[in-house]
Amino acid sequence: xxSAPRKRPAAEPRAGQKLSPRGELKRTxxxxxxxxxxxxxxxxxxxxxxIAERAGTQxxxxxxxxxxxxxxxxEVLRRGVTLTMAHVRAALTELxxxxxxxxxxxxxxxxxxxxxxxxxxxxxxxxxxxxxxxxEMRARINREFxxxxxxxxxxxxxxxxxxxxxxxxxxxxxxxxxxxxxxWTTEWFRPDGTSNVDEIADLLxxxxxxxxxxxxxxxxxxxxxxxx
Amino acid sequence: xxSAPRKRPAAEPRAGQKLSPRGELKRTxxxxxxxxxxxxxxxxxxxxxxIAERAGTQxxxxxxxxxxxxxxxxEVLRRGVTLTMAHVRAALTELxxxxxxxxxxxxxxxxxxxxxxxxxxxxxxxxxxxxxxxxEMRARINREFxxxxxxxxxxxxxxxxxxxxxxxxxxxxxxxxxxxxxxWTTEWFRPDGTSNVDEIADLLxxxxxxxxxxxxxxxxxxxxxxxx
DNA sequence: AATTTATCCTAATCAGGATTAGGCTTCAAT
DNA sequence: ATTGAAGCCTAATCCTGATTAGGATAAATT
Numbered sequence: 001x002x003s004a005p006r007k008r009p010a011a012e013p014r015a016g017q018k019l020s021p022r023g024e025l026k027r028t029x030x031x032x033x034x035x036x037x038x039x040x041x042x043x044x045x046x047x048x049x050x051i052a053e054r055a056g057t058q059x060x061x062x063x064x065x066x067x068x069x070x071x072x073x074x075e076v077l078r079r080g081v082t083l084t085m086a087h088v089r090a091a092l093t094e095l096x097x098x099x100x101x102x103x104x105x106x107x108x109x110x111x112x113x114x115x116x117x118x119x120x121x122x123x124x125x126x127x128x129x130x131x132x133x134x135x136e137m138r139a140r141i142n143r144e145f146x147x148x149x150x151x152x153x154x155x156x157x158x159x160x161x162x163x164x165x166x167x168x169x170x171x172x173x174x175x176x177x178x179x180x181x182x183x184w185t186t187e188w189f190r191p192d193g194t195s196n197v198d199e200i201a202d203l204l205x206x207x208x209x210x211x212x213x214x215x216x217x218x219x220x221x222x223x224x225x226x227x228x
Numbered sequence: 229x230x231s232a233p234r235k236r237p238a239a240e241p242r243a244g245q246k247l248s249p250r251g252e253l254k255r256t257x258x259x260x261x262x263x264x265x266x267x268x269x270x271x272x273x274x275x276x277x278x279i280a281e282r283a284g285t286q287x288x289x290x291x292x293x294x295x296x297x298x299x300x301x302x303e304v305l306r307r308g309v310t311l312t313m314a315h316v317r318a319a320l321t322e323l324x325x326x327x328x329x330x331x332x333x334x335x336x337x338x339x340x341x342x343x344x345x346x347x348x349x350x351x352x353x354x355x356x357x358x359x360x361x362x363x364e365m366r367a368r369i370n371r372e373f374x375x376x377x378x379x380x381x382x383x384x385x386x387x388x389x390x391x392x393x394x395x396x397x398x399x400x401x402x403x404x405x406x407x408x409x410x411x412w413t414t415e416w417f418r419p420d421g422t423s424n425v426d427e428i429a430d431l432l433x434x435x436x437x438x439x440x441x442x443x444x445x446x447x448x449x450x451x452x453x454x455x456x
Numbered sequence: 457a458a459t460t461t462a463t464c465c466t467a468a469t470c471a472g473g474a475t476t477a478g479g480c481t482t483c484a485a486t
Numbered sequence: 487a488t489t490g491a492a493g494c495c496t497a498a499t500c501c502t503g504a505t506t507a508g509g510a511t512a513a514a515t516t
Contacts, residue, residue, distance in 0.1 A: 026493080026494090042271075042272070042359060042360040043270075043272055043360070044270070044271055044272025044273075044360050045272075045360065045362070047472090047473065047474090048473075048474065048475095049473075049474095057494075057495085058494075058495055058496080059473085059474080059475090060474095060475075060476080060494085060495070060496075060497090061493080061494050061495065063474090063475070063476075064492090064493065064494065065493095068474085068475080069473095069474065069475090128359060131270060131356060131415050132270040132271070132272050132273065132360055134273070169431060169434075170427060170431065173423075173427060173428050173431050174431060174435075176412070176413070176416045177409040177412075177413075177428070177431060177432055177435060178409070179412070180408055180409045180410075180411070180412025180413065180415070180416075181405040181406070181408045181409040181412070182408075183408070183412060184404070184405075184407070184408025184409070184411060184412055185404070185405075185408065187359050187408070188404045188408075195401075199398060199401060200401050200405070203397060203398065203401050203402060203405065204405055206397075207402075207405060207435050207436065208435065254463080254464085275502095275503065275504090276503075276504065276505095277503075277504095285464075285465090286464075286465060286466080287503085287504080287505090288464085288465070288466075288467090288504095288505075288506080289463080289464050289465065291504095291505070291506080292462090292463060292464065293463095296504085296505080297503095297504065297505090457516100458515100458516085459514100459515080459516075460513100460514080460515075460516090461512100461513085461514075461515090462511105462512085462513075462514090463510100463511080463512075463513095464509105464510080464511080464512095465508105465509085465510070465511090466507100466508095466509085466510095467506105467507090467508095467509105468505105468506085468507080468508100469504105469505080469506070469507090470503100470504085470505075470506090471502100471503095471504085471505095472501105472502095472503100472504105473500105473501095473502095474499105474500085474501080474502100475498105475499080475500075475501095476497105476498085476499075476500090477496100477497090477498080477499090478495105478496095478497095478498100479494105479495085479496090479497105480493105480494085480495075480496095481492100481493085481494075481495090482491100482492085482493080482494095483490105483491095483492090483493100484489105484490100484491095484492105485488105485489090485490095485491105486487100486488080486489080486490105
């Protein structure tokens with residue numbers, strides 16, 4: 001009986017450096033493939049067979065790297081949030097240190113949208129699929145979300161303290177509306193030339209900060225994005 | 229062989245008045261139940277068994293009223309859009325005829341959010357589930373969406389013509405960001421006392437029209453909602 | 457009352473996709 | 487050149503949930 005105890009518990013690569021000793025490569029390919037499928041099909045429509053195909057392997061083989069479909073998906077979604085936060089954070093550190101709270105918030109919004117639309121299938125995946133996920137997984141992922149929420153909340157608070165945002169508004173609602181508008185872009189954005197990422201990002205920034213009321217002649221509007 | 233040709237093609241009640249001759253009632257109960265399940269579970273998680281349970285019937289029995297799971301769901305989602313548009317439209321007709329374009333748009337936004345959050349599970353269902361639906365169904369539902377989009381677009385155009393909105397902004401992107409923020413509320417809104425519908429609605433209106441910049445002393449902000 | 461028709465139920469059947477079993481290949485180290 | 491773990495494949499198996507078959511039951515009609 002009992003053949004070899006094959007199949008590791010599908011643990012993530014330790015925090016350490018033991019990155020791709022061989023098959024970690026495929027593991028990554030699988031994650032990437034899953035992110036793309038999730039971004040397009042949503043949690044429901046995502047089939048292991050399609051992920052496997054894109055990763056150049058077989059549905060059954062996925063189980064060597066992940067304990068279950070849910071595990072795989074969870075990791076993708078979690079990464080989506082983590083990566084987004086990391087990206088935005090990194091972008092902010094590159095700003096001149098004297099950058100105003102208002103401009104920092106603006107940059108954050110822009111980078112969030114950009115990252116999602118232009119760069120990362122993981123980000124798109126979690127924007128689109130997180131809502132459809134079973135309760136327990138949802139709860140676990142929410143931890144990451146909350147972390148990102150706190151991060152944004154701080155930016156908003158600083159902008160308030162700085163006089164850029166009316167301190168009277170409900171920070172939480174504001175943040176959620178913002179995130180909503182941003183995440184929803186994945187539903188309608190056309191990667192072909194029809195839509196323009198920067199335009200969308202800038203518009204969202206403008207909505208948050210000055211609104212789209214017809215500009216009073218004297219008042220400067222936030223201009224074209226230029227972060228790096 | 230061939231027993232009776234039972235089972236109607238699950239047609240909708242004709243345009244006429246033949247409304248609930250008996251079982252149209254249950255049909256409605258089923259739709260209502262489906263709307264609630266969809267609003268919470270999303271397209272993927274929605275099981276006929278749960279719908280049936282809520283409607284006080286059996287999964288198999290649903291097929292007397294609908295040709296398939298997809299048909300049922302499609303009708304719910306379609307209704308979500310239709311009803312929302314109808315509600316918003318109705319609210320606008322009740323405004324004083326001299327109401328400004330700006331205020332009309334504001335009212336529309338408020339009523340959209342309100343209807344979705346406070347009133348209609350159908351609206352919530354289509355806000356949450358439309359994104360996850362198979363391509364063909366999607367295409368059919370999109371027709372309704374486009375109709376609503378045009379409707380909103382007109383409001384925005386009028387507000388532009390009226391000088392309330394900067395004519396320079398991309399109407400389409402603006403509308404999508406708006407709809408996104410609104411629809412996404414279904415992901416985070418807490419029906420318990422934690423969240424406040426009116427506050428959210430007003431905040432979104434404000435975002436669209438004046439932004440959340442700290443108010444210049446002289447400038448009036450849109451005030452508490454009061455449509456009817 | 458008898459017959460028809462509309463509604464609905466129960467217990468299968470079916471289908472499709474996740475999961476698992478067990479074995480085959482590398483390849484690095486001995 | 488062997489050997490053993492790592493990495494992967496194929497072909498079942500399993501499960502779940504949609505769908506269907508074949509009646510009940512109830513209301514309406516004659």
